[in-house]
Amino acid sequence: MVKEYLKLDKIQGPLIMLDGVSEVAYGEFVKITVDSREIRSGKVIKIDGDYVVVQVFEGTTGISTENVAVQFTGKPLEIALSPDILGRTFNGVGKPIDGGLSIASTHRENINGRPINPVARQYPRNFIQTGISAIDALMTLIRGQKLPIFSGNGMAHNEIAVQIVNQAKIEGATAENFAIVFGAMGVRHDDANYFRKSFEESGALDHVVMYLNLADDPIVERISTPRTALTAAEYLAFEKNMHVLVVITDMTSYAEALREMSSIRGEVPSRKGYPGYLYSDLSTIYERAGMLENKEGSITLIPILTMPNDDITHPIPDLTGFITEGQIVLSRELNQKQIYPPIAILPSLSRLMKDGIGAGYTREDHVDLTNQLFAAYSHVQDIRSLAQIIGEDDLSEIDQLYLKFGKKFEERFISQGNHENRSITETLDIGWEMLRILPKEELDRIPPEMLDKYWEV
Structure with missing residues (x-):
């Protein structure tokens, strides 16, 4: 027999507290009926004996203790899944927001x-070809990798995300077995309209499923959004044998929502006010990406985060860098020079690219060319510093x-149009x-035989 509890002990922000509750599990899905007509939903986030704390997804406005x-x-938060999710837009907990019907599955x-x-x-x-030269050549994205983009406020990370979604191409994947899951928090x-319109105009929307949490949506929903998106990705990848690219933006919004909820729950804060479990919480998201043996x-996974004050040592990019396999860092200096995409080459890397490029994957000269470009561009920074002291003359x-x-x-290789799709050979x-x-x-980083083969035009 299903029990209903008709009185709350306390309401605090998006949380409701109940006393005298039995047989409840952590993470359990909760139905909340307000004034006998409005149905809201939530989940259990804390159990202390018979005292239970519930997060309300739609917020607690209009709720009283009576x-x-x-x-x-008795169940966790679940979403309905089928191949029909492709081309659809949902909110952070999997409810349709595109005017279409709920998924019948x-x-x-x-x-x-x-x-x-x-x-x-x-x-x-x-390797996955994004069509962006700086990424494909110098910090190559490998299928099954977790490669975040570290950006800053006002920079072109949304445009880069859209370009990657529109242009991403996996060797051996076709329109039938390639899908993109886009999560925004x-x-x-x-920005949400920009994402939708861009995918529609490019024709990519048919193989994209979107999970959008808007700025004025509840922060509780924001915490669920990346997990909802990855659940859909797991279904498409491991149940339907598809190659799935997941783009999630902005992980900083997620971490700040987590900090706010932690503060409301009265937890002891850690560095810069974030909860002490931020590292393990982020890892439960990032580590859901990859490939299975069978x-x-x-x-x-490409998570995008905006670094507060462009500080790469901030807890969010710092912990993200520990969990993921490299990073793509955007440069404020290149952005001010009107260079798109403003990718900072030297602090960016892909730790898995060495095993996914070269002969049999991209082209035999890729590894040596990458090493030489990095070395030459690094030397450029030293010379620019010297020129500021003694002058260029x-x-x-x-x-x-x-x-x-x-x-x-910077002008020819890094810079390219936001609709320019370069093949790896062109790059x-x-x-x-x-x-x-x-x-x-x-x-001096290129073997003589490789230099002889590719040096001449």
Whole structure:
């Protein structure tokens, strides 16, 4: 027999507290009836004996301690899943917000999925072509990888996310077995409309499923959004054998919602006020991406976060960097130069790219070309620092060639249109075009036989 509790002990922010509750589990889904007509939902977030704390997804506005009926369902928060989710838009807890009908499916999954067991993981290999030269050549995205984008307020991370979604291409994947799951947390209405419109215009919307939590939506829903998106990705990848690219923005909004909820619950804060379990909480999201040994499908994750004050040592990017396999860092300096995408080459890396590029994957010269471009561009930064002290006119001839290389590299290789989709061959050819600015003897990271083969136009 289902029990209903008709009186609350306390209301605090988006939380309701009940006393004298029995047989309830942590994370259990809760139905809340307000004034005998409005149905809201929530989940159990704390149990202390017979005292229970529930997060209300729609907020507690209009709720008093006397006008509700609380029913514990005995189940966790689940979403209905089927291939029909592709092309649809949902809120952070899986309810349609595109005017369409709810998903008619008996297949339901708990959004609180488990991270992939390392023993069951398959090592990522094949590369994903994003069409963005700086990423494809220098910090290559590998199928099954977790590669975050570290951005800052006002920079072009939304445009980069849309471009990746529109252009992403996996070797061996077709329109039938490739899908994109897009999750957005705390975004403004104009940003949400921009995402929808961009996907519609590019024709990508048919294989995209979107989970949107807007800035004025409840923060409780914001905490569920990435888990809902990844649950859909797991279904498509491991039940339907699809290759799934998951883009989640903005993880900073998620972490701030987590901090706010932690504060409301009276938990002891850690660094910069974030809860002490921020690392383990983020890992339960990031570690759901990857490939399984006995499954054909894969989940590749690109979380996007805005670094507060552009501080890469802030807890959110700092902990994210520990969990994920590299990072793509956006540069405020390049952004101010009107260079798009403003990717800072030197602090960016992909730890898995070495096993997914080269002969048999991209092109035989990829590894050596990448090493040389990194080395040359690093030397450019040293020369620019020297030029600020002694002036460009007093630089040696070779140093001036490096300055020319650096300028061309930023304007021709890093910079490209936000609808420009470069193949990996085009990208590598442009890389060689940049290296030809320098004398051949300066290219000491490339084997002679490779240099002889690709140096000539």
